[in-house]
Amino acid sequence: MTRKEILEKKRKVQEITKAAVSKKDPLSSFPSFHHYNTKDLSVYLDSGRGDNLSSSVKQYIQNLLKVNMEPAYGTEWPEEEKVKRRQMVSSEARYIFVYETVNADANIMFKLSKKGRSNADGTDDKGHLVAFVHYRFTIEEEIPVLYVYELQLEHRVQGKGLGKFLMLLIELIAQKSKMSAVVLTVQKANMTAMNFYRNKLRYLISIMSPSQMGLQSNYEILCKSFNYEAKAVLEMKFLKWNKLQSMLWSRFQFCNFFSVQRSKILFFSLGDVVLSYVWPLVHFHEMHSVILLDR
Incomplete structure (x- = not known):
């Protein structure tokens, strides 16, 4: 948008x-x-x-x-x-x-x-x-x-x-x-x-x-x-916040983690890679989606 x-x-x-x-x-x-x-x-x-x-x-x-x-x-x-x-x-x-x-x-x-x-x-x-x-x-x-x-x-x-x-x-x-x-x-x-x-x-x-x-x-x-x-x-009943934290932290355990207003957007950074998990504005069916914003 x-x-x-x-x-x-x-x-x-x-x-x-x-x-x-x-x-x-x-x-x-x-x-x-x-x-x-x-x-x-x-x-x-x-x-x-x-x-x-x-x-x-x-x-x-x-x-x-x-x-x-x-x-x-x-x-x-x-x-x-x-x-x-x-x-x-x-x-x-x-x-x-x-x-x-x-x-x-x-x-x-x-x-x-x-x-x-x-x-x-x-x-x-x-x-x-x-x-x-x-x-x-x-x-x-x-x-x-x-x-x-x-x-x-x-x-x-x-x-x-x-x-x-x-x-x-x-x-x-x-x-x-x-x-x-x-x-x-x-x-x-x-x-x-x-x-x-x-x-x-x-x-x-x-x-x-x-x-x-x-x-x-x-x-x-x-x-x-x-x-x-x-x-x-x-x-956004598909994935609860605490489950989201556990899932993403285990997957990106070397990333810097922080959350923005009401946890709408979560950012994970690893070197020059910036990953953003956007919820609940973006999701596919009942699956979460991780979006590569920049590399």
């Missing part, structure tokens, strides 16, 4: 992301997802922005985050809570709020949603706030992605298919907005969430995740890609 082509590609990615961010209400494209009903649960969905949250909704978000996430973070929670409070009100933050409807038709409640007033416990004239999704349109590894910052449900509405419904909606919003993947972060200690994303929704551990680069961390980065390029850049 020439420098001009690289810059043009980067410009297009930025334009796609900017267009997604500028859309006023991504939920409006999916009217059939405005409400969700089961035998014992009836809810409707509404959109929101981080820079337009009422104080009571902010408090509700903080309360639910504390209840759901403090056990997974343990002693790290006080510091993490501060980070989440800042993230919560960012102008880039997009929300899907879920309101429980009681003795009211979900469509009627949705029409009233713009007029609602809320209290700190999540109760207002829209209904009772029982869950929310915080997501953003952003760029990871030069790929436009929808990044899920939070998927939080009150305990009493869990296990009713609502979380799966919300993630399906998120994936539809991502594809409608021309995002190439959905990306999210899960604490390793949160086994329920890890099982939900990996086994039920078939998300994969991303190559961006610390564990795939031989680093110790308490979280994993997961992803679901929608096209070949995103799969190559974000997933």
